[in-house]
Amino acid sequence: xxxxxxxxxxxxxxxxxxxxxxxxxxxxxxxxxxxxxxxxxxxxxxxxxxxxxxxxxxxxxxxxxxxxxxxxxxxxxxxxxxxxxxxxxxxxxxxxxxxxxxxxxxxxxxxxxxxx
Amino acid sequence: xxxxxxxxxxxxxxxxxxxxxxxxxxxxxxxxxxxxxxxxxxxxxxxxxxxxxxxxxxxxxxxxxxxxxxxxxxxxxxxxxxxxxxxxxxxxxxxxxxxxxxxxxxxxxxx
Numbered sequence: 001x002x003x004x005x006x007x008x009x010x011x012x013x014x015x016x017x018x019x020x021x022x023x024x025x026x027x028x029x030x031x032x033x034x035x036x037x038x039x040x041x042x043x044x045x046x047x048x049x050x051x052x053x054x055x056x057x058x059x060x061x062x063x064x065x066x067x068x069x070x071x072x073x074x075x076x077x078x079x080x081x082x083x084x085x086x087x088x089x090x091x092x093x094x095x096x097x098x099x100x101x102x103x104x105x106x107x108x109x110x111x112x113x114x115x116x
Numbered sequence: 117x118x119x120x121x122x123x124x125x126x127x128x129x130x131x132x133x134x135x136x137x138x139x140x141x142x143x144x145x146x147x148x149x150x151x152x153x154x155x156x157x158x159x160x161x162x163x164x165x166x167x168x169x170x171x172x173x174x175x176x177x178x179x180x181x182x183x184x185x186x187x188x189x190x191x192x193x194x195x196x197x198x199x200x201x202x203x204x205x206x207x208x209x210x211x212x213x214x215x216x217x218x219x220x221x222x223x224x225x226x227x
Binding site for chain 1 (some may be wrong): 119148150151152154161162163164167170173205207208209212213215216217218219220221
């Protein structure tokens with residue numbers, strides 16, 4: 001079964017750092033495009049970052065320079081390192097396998113709350 | 117990059133058909149046949165319903181269909197059922213620099 005499980009969310013103070021993990025099963029992370037998508041409370045979906053199978057990475061302007069996407073092929077796991085966190089980064093963060101503009105499957109999401 | 121424009125809400129009675137529009141620009145919806153649609157029930161992760169404008173993943177009901185004309189994509193749900201009540205989001209590839217853009221979401225109410 002193809003599945004994604006995110007971990008690592010929690011309450012963090014503004015300016016702090018957090019690393020999210022997304023463990024994949026049923027397929028190989030490094031052979032696919034993988035993205036992070038977030039959803040602020042009561043709001044819509046916002047694409048955050050993608051890592052291509054070849055290793056190229058791209059970011060939304062709102063997180064560029066603060067977030068870093070990476071993967072560990074030996075663990076078949078995707079990561080999102082989030083630094084200099086702001087209140088507006090508060091959201092449920094989903095990882096998803098991407099087929100260029102299409103996301104499937106999605107993980108269950110992990111909540112990140114940035115607050116003092 | 118601005119979000120794609122969707123109506124905030126639509127409604128319909130069981131058995132009826134509804135259409136949700138998704139308006140973008142010539143830089144996203146109008147340039148690529150890479151529009152997808154997602155269904156999201158409260159507290160759940162989004163689920164892919166349509167990809168590449170009009171293709172249905174395995175397991176998705178054929179009551180769901182997609183189309184595109186110019187800069188506007190549409191999702192049609194026929195034979196509305198109570199379980200279709202959810203939020204729906206469109207998404208389009210927008211080139212390598214922007215990557216993708218989502219719509220603001222549409223809340224579907226089945227009356």
